[in-house]
Amino acid sequence: MHYTTRPMRVFQWFNAFLLGLLALLCVLPIIHILAVSFSSSAAATAGLVRFWPIDFNVKSYEFVLSSGLFLKSLLVTLERVGIGVAVNMLLTLITAYPLSKDSERFKQRTIYTWFMLVTILFSGGIVPLFMIVRETGIMGSIWALILPGAVPVFNVILLLNFFRNLPKELEEAAFIDGAGHMSTLFRIFVPLSLPALATIGLLTVVNHWNAWFDGLIFMNSPDRYPLQSYLQTIIIQRDYSNMTEQDLKTMQLISDRTIKSAQIFLGALPILLLYPFLQKYFVTGITLGSVKE
Amino acid sequence: MKRKFTGILIGAIIATLSLAACANNSNDKASPSPSQTSDAPASPTGSTGGKYDPPITLTTVNQSHPTVKYADGDTVDNNPWTREYEDRYGIKIKSLWSVDATQWEQKTNLMIATGDIPDFFQATPVQFKQLAEADLLHDLSAAYDSAPERVKSLLNEGGSAALDSAKIGGKLLAIPFTGTPKEGAQMIWIRTDWLKKVNLSEPKTMDDLLKISEAFTTQDPDGNNKNDTFGLAVDNAFSTLTGFFNGFHAYNNIWIKGQDGKLAYSSIQPEMKTALGILQEMFKNKQIDPEFGSKDFSKVIESIVSGKIGMFFNSPFSGLYPLQQNIDQDPNAEWKAFPIVSNDAEPAKNQAALGTIGYWVVKKGTKNPEALFSMLDMWTEIFYENKDPEINSKFVNDGNTEIWQMNKIAAYRAFKNTDQRIKVIKALDSGDTSDLTGDDMGVYDKIQKFEAGDRSLWGWNAIFGKDGSMGVTDQYRQLNAYLSDEFITSPLTLMSERSADMNKIQLETFTKIIFNAAPIDEFDKFVTEWKKRGGDAVTEEVNEWYANR
The missing domain is CATH 1.10.3720.10 (MetI-like)
Known part of the structure; x- marks a missing residue:
């Protein structure tokens, strides 16, 4: 099949990479929000949280609920x-x-x-x-x-x-x-x-x-x-x-x-x-x- | 097909127009009806001490606050404050709606556009002017004359400008919701633990301040062996630079009286050029965050809380927010407020805006406008003068919720917190709390707890303690170190038309200059450009208003 030709394979890889990048762009903000919500309040106000919670806790969820x-x-x-x-x-x-x-x-x-x-x-x-x-x-x-x-x-x-x-x-x-x-x-x-x-x-x-x-x-x-x-x-x-x-x-x-x-x-x-x-x-x-x- | 479409379109237009006409008709019919004005004509008791019998009902609209929680069964129209209005004066309150404070302007605009305004409500300056021009407002001059003295002194505490701004054509058409512009004047907040580390003393002059900024940038005050701190906080709207500008006798975005007695726009004066030149130098020396152009105040707060910046100009209340967050984050952090400094022998003056939060307006034809002054009298008595802890926990704060925000009309005393600090300090020294009001007691307790080691209450001590920021405010007040904005009315016609454009070139030029993307002489070009784009015409307009005030 034409998928096996080399240019086509390169294209497929490139395509997947680009689309993956786009998808990541959409998901990252959500992950950031999620990380902040599980972090300590001080770390969040200081802007230290990126994509992984700092001082993991579920206090904010307890409060909200x-x-x-x-x-x-x-x-x-x-x-x-x-x-x-x-x-x-x-x-x-x-x-x-x-x-x-x-x-x-x-x-x-x-x-x-x-x-x-x-x-x-x-x-x-x-x-x-x-x-x-x-x-x-x-x-x-x-x-x-x-x-x-x-x-x-x-x-x-x-x-x-x-x-x-x-x-x-x-x-x-x-x-x-x-x-x-x-x-x-x-x-x-x-x-x-x-x-x-x-x-x-x-x-x-x-x-x-x-x-x-x-x-x-x-x-x-x-x-x-x-x-x-x-x-x-x-x-x-x-x-x-x-x-x-x-x-x-x-x-x-x-x-x-x-x-x-x-x-x-x-x-x-x-x-x-x-x-x-x-x-x-x-x-x-x-x-x-x-x-x- | 085409002809068919045209026919349909015309039909649709006719239908729409006739619908619109119907809507207009019904609206015309609706508006003169006394829809929800006061009930029966109450006996005209005076506004002092009297009680309406039978009770009157005033309609209003309500701002809700996220920190207010009503007790079980209580509502917007049935809570400690409204019950007290009724018990004391026979005034019942009916709220047509309430909305979160952030949406206030939009919702009241809609309400005004549809012509259905309540008996009284809090209008923005622009709305106030529109309502006055549409002749929808009640003249409050007579009611004000017979108002309780307490209320008069409250409204005049920060000077007569607030009341003057509520007068149009010699008539008092609103009660100004006085704010605290002078008390909120900026000061320099400095991280004193860093100051010790770099071996510098408190700033007395602008030179001192610039040295501190340099040391905070180059001498690694946070001790992490990285060159990652900045000297001075700058945000993209320059709201954290007001005090800095004032140190150069430059004033941002206000109208000042020139030598010739005419009003001039402050941001185009030569002093501003000097201040911007210094900022450019600071930027070149990496004392200012290179990304400041894209950082609004909340982003700057992040830098402060995470310990990247050790000096910023802000209101005396910054102790509670955002500095308390930095204290929570860093156990070694310590901040203190200092008066702004001058670059020459002449002491610096703080620019003070009019600072009215809004205008309490009364709908034309409302029967008992004096009722508002009675309610305001009760507010003053309970919020500012009461010393009974029981009343305090009933009406002001019971430890859980800010009950005082359930009031239906308020105005703030211009120097309440400054006086409060003096009283609290006196009580801390003597141990005699008999002179304290309930609100004072709250502050007193918090400072005592802080002194016993509770750092979560640090912010209260930073404001109301012996070295607190309110002490700086007190100095300002005694020296009268203020320069008031002379323009104290809502935006004029030409001004509102042009200001967006003019402000834009101002912001762009200032940012470019500080950013070192343009030489300092760009400022002169900006002044010419500003004048050309309507600045001259607006200045004329402002002076015309000033002459006919």
Whole structure:
């Protein structure tokens, strides 16, 4: 085979080396955070920790897991991911299904598609969004984090294209056997598009897990922050030039880098664990809709 | 296809516009309604001693602090402070929301943009000006006149500038949240264990200081036989150089009064050139970290904590952070604060900004603006004057949490810590603690514990002890060694437009000069460039404000 020719072998080695280097670049920050979280506080503040813990201890993890705010915000995030992903997936499915039909069968299809596409290109901006959330009275509740993004248009388009590639005959056969649109969707389309659904599911989970900005502006109390909003408040750079005595006392209490690192790592852990299991669908799912026969 | 698309686009635009119009309408309708202003018109009791009956409710928005933990069942609106407001004055507090202090500005901006402001809240200087221009603020002049004396003296302790800055067109439109700019003036923190090792005495002049910097660089003060220490800490925004500049009678980023009585920008004065020249020399001699250009203050802290730097200019509170971390890390480390030194016979003066943390503004039409002064009076009494340990543990600090941060309105005394050190030292000498407030007692106990050998409380002694940094502050105060920023209002129009660009060339030029990437004469080019890029116009604008103040 051509793998055995020498230039090809050299290329393979070189390729592996380069990609390995890239992968290492991605992993190193995580290892650093992990090392800091297991180090003593003094060593961490002095910036001595690189990729191996100094004075190994698990105190920061004990602290984080026993203090209230981290766990509270984790619960809010779990709630958000649970409800949010369910709502997103349902709406994506029932929006993509009709839009995947031909213009002949569903005349306004193009109008609807463009109407949704516009939201990808333009947005009203943050103040109108804030006003809508306030006027609808969901400010401060978990729905403020879910409803504004309830229909993820990008996912709808992904799924729509996937649906269009399923053999039309299957659908026709289902109709002849007396199935309505609902049962066709849930008994034919959904089982057939599991890879696409897994991809979209993963995207949705990650989006909800990582979102922090909406939590900061829509929640009325830090008690109800989702995890990432809470993490953002602890790692943000403070302005050192204009600190009062009170600020410094606070700094002294919360400047502990080991605790920050522990929280960052714990915050990323669930997603890190989820990824390997869903990733095999990811590649197939995202490319499946791309080629038409 | 193309035509179809155009049609759809137009349709979409029309739909969006009509939606926007609807939103506007509903907003217009909503704003004049007295949505959440004070309840029933309470009997107009005076702000002193009176109690509202029936109780009034004031709405506000809340900053939350990571160090505050509410007791079981307590909330933002139901805690020791709010209960006391209600018991004493009949004032109930309703918080519309709370947000972490770091997100305060963003969230209040959104709130202001949507036009739904509470009865009172803490605004930033820029927001204060915007709200005043939009005529949304209540005139507090009358309420201030009848305010308790205690509150007046608190607000004036650091000079009248704070209150003046809250006046627009002769009306007092806010209560300034006074900070401690003078008390926070920089001093020189030096590692005294290194000073002993290199056999030098305390700095009295700039020459002494430069010698110390040289010795800390070349004489291996940390004794590891490596040439890896630096003389002076420098961060990429020069926030650790303010005291250094002041030693050359140069001032950074403030407006000073020139000989002709007009205001001039301090960073373009010839004194600054001298100071930068010296810094360039220090850089050439490896006394400054060659990577300073990419190190912000938190990175500089790393170098200090890991024992690479033995001298830095910073606030007197540095004893608690970051120096305490260095003490924890290195059992031999010892730091002390010294007054800034001058390069000639004329004593150095510390530049002092206005230092207002924010402005407590009251929404126009709020029925009882004087209630804020009552609450502020209670704050002053409990936080600054109370001597009863029971009240202290109920309202200030119970040993677990900083309860005082549950207050709904505060202002800081300009020299509280300086006075506190004097009282604490007196008590340490005499053993008589009867004159101490609860907060003083906390400091007193910590210093005693430190003297008994607890080095984790070193920082408290470094600030409040006999040789503490607050002693240096006290010297500054007695000599009035301050030069105040004369520009005490929120940024003017042209200034906010141009300042980003102007600050950028300033930072770049200063960095280049210190970095020895440009000759010192580059400074003159910078001054011309600064003036050309809007500096002259801004100076004019500032002087116009100054004349019409």
